[in-house]
Amino acid sequence: MAASIDLADRRAAELIAREERFGAPNYAPLDIVIVRAEGVHAWDSAGNRYIDCISAYSAVNQGHCHPRIGAALVAQSKILTLTSRAVRNDRLPLLLEELTAYCGQEMALVMNTGVEAVETAIKLARRWGYRVKGIPPDRARIIVCADNFHGRTTTVISASFEEQYRADFGPFTPGFTIVPYGDLEALRSVLDETVCGFLVEPIQGEGGVNVPPPGYLTGAYTLSREHNFLFVGDEIQTGFGRTGTRFALDYDNLTPDVLIVGKALGGGFYPVSAALASRELLRLFGPGDHGSTFGGNPLACEVARAALAVTVDEELAENARVRGAELMRRFAEIRDSRIVQVRGRGLLIGIEFDRSAKPFAQALAANGILAKDTHERVLRIAPPLVVRSEHIDEIVAAFERILA
Numbered sequence: 046m047a048a049s050i051d052l053a054d055r056r057a058a059e060l061i062a063r064e065e066r067f068g069a070p071n072y073a074p075l076d077i078v079i080v081r082a083e084g085v086h087a088w089d090s091a092g093n094r095y096i097d098c099i100s101a102y103s104a105v106n107q108g109h110c111h112p113r114i115g116a117a118l119v120a121q122s123k124i125l126t127l128t129s130r131a132v133r134n135d136r137l138p139l140l141l142e143e144l145t146a147y148c149g150q151e152m153a154l155v156m157n158t159g160v161e162a163v164e165t166a167i168k169l170a171r172r173w174g175y176r177v178k179g180i181p182p183d184r185a186r187i188i189v190c191a192d193n194f195h196g197r198t199t200t201v202i203s204a205s206f207e208e209q210y211r212a213d214f215g216p217f218t219p220g221f222t223i224v225p226y227g228d229l230e231a232l233r234s235v236l237d238e239t240v241c242g243f244l245v246e247p248i249q250g251e252g253g254v255n256v257p258p259p260g261y262l263t264g265a266y267t268l269s270r271e272h273n274f275l276f277v278g279d280e281i282q283t284g285f286g287r288t289g290t291r292f293a294l295d296y297d298n299l300t301p302d303v304l305i306v307g308k309a310l311g312g313g314f315y316p317v318s319a320a321l322a323s324r325e326l327l328r329l330f331g332p333g334d335h336g337s338t339f340g341g342n343p344l345a346c347e348v349a350r351a352a353l354a355v356t357v358d359e360e361l362a363e364n365a366r367v368r369g370a371e372l373m374r375r376f377a378e379i380r381d382s383r384i385v386q387v388r389g390r391g392l393l394i395g396i397e398f399d400r401s402a403k404p405f406a407q408a409l410a411a412n413g414i415l416a417k418d419t420h421e422r423v424l425r426i427a428p429p430l431v432v433r434s435e436h437i438d439e440i441v442a443a444f445e446r447i448l449a
């Protein structure tokens with residue numbers, strides 16, 4: 046047994062060395078080499094089992110290697126995978142109809158990664174600003190929030206507040222104004238006739254699981270009606286049941302003018318993202334104005350259809366609400382002077398410490414729980430939405446052990 050663990054450790058060390066030699070160092074992962082995963086669990090090269098509370102940042106809401114999504118992927122991979130949009134394919138119409146119905150929007154533009162859907166929404170808001178609102182050429186502004194995370198393309202980091210995302214990557218795309226998150230007056234103070242959109246996460250995931258004060262999102266939406274700009278909701282991390290409802294904006298009964306989704310739409314198998322809006326808005330894009338070789342390919346469509354079906358049929362939002370409330374309550378009951386706050390919604394939970402959260406993430410990993418620190422002092426706990434009560438017990442027990 047000892048010999049085989051030693052061998053597995055050596056194998057892991059060898060893989061890590063290879064990755065560091067040939068791969069760009071743009072991540073600082075935990076030195077755990079995952080080789081297999083199923084449901085809420087992942088296994089490393091030494092055979093250790095973990096409960097995955099990272100869930101690829103909400104991209105595996107449905108659980109790892111969900112058999113129904115996997116079957117859809119395999120079946121479609123034998124029929125038709127990629128056509129480009131130069132011709133039509135028989136899967137895209139089905140996804141469009143099902144996705145718009147689920148999201149309560151009229152039309153969708155399908156892309157691949159989350160940031161591409163954000164870019165789509167930015168282009169859409171700008172075009173609406175010029176063609177409908179009548180903003181003078183090249184003057185359109187989009188208001189974004191401090192501590193936002195919308196991705197890392199050059200344009201999207203231009204809207205970022207985070208120095209690390211921006212340092213030595215300029216010059217930046219102009220047209221973004223940053224206001225403090227949760228501060229309605231700050232938003233109001235920057236509004237004028239050049240504003241075409243307000244781009245906001247209903248809960249900031251990467252920013253540290255920041256839940257805005259009650260009434261903020263509704264207030265921002267009301268401002269968007271009064272001052273004629275688009276309310277653009279980025280639900281890439283919060284969507285598809287993560288926060289205990291279909292979308293986090295459902296808590297405020299808000300339907301954004303533009304809804305951005307990604308991550309869990311691909312069921313953990315394949316990158317699928319989309320920007321959704323009314324027909325009036327999305328018809329502002331004409332042929333050739335926007336697109337992507339892989340966007341809306343038949344393989345992606347079948348994966349996304351299965352991912353959506355699993356989300357609905359397995360009542361993942363409901364499970365996230367119940368299990369999330371249970372987990373949050375039990376974390377909140379833990380008395381430890383190092384914990385500043387436990388916050389979140391559904392199964393998107395942040396535990397803020399008075400110090401770096403990294404050592405807590407490392408200690409949790411040694412106790413069979415994968416979790417990731419974010420924004421220095423916050424530990425994000427976001428297991429797949431198929432998590433059950435016994436897993437909640439395990440997560441809490443491990444957490445109590447590392448604090449003891």
Ligand SMILES: Cc1ncc(COP(=O)(O)O)c(C=O)c1O
Nearest residue numbers: 158159160194195196279281282
């Ligand atoms: C709210 C939000 N928007 C956009 C993105 C970017 O998505 P992707 O990494 O798929 O480009 C993320 C990723 O973490 C996100 O959390």
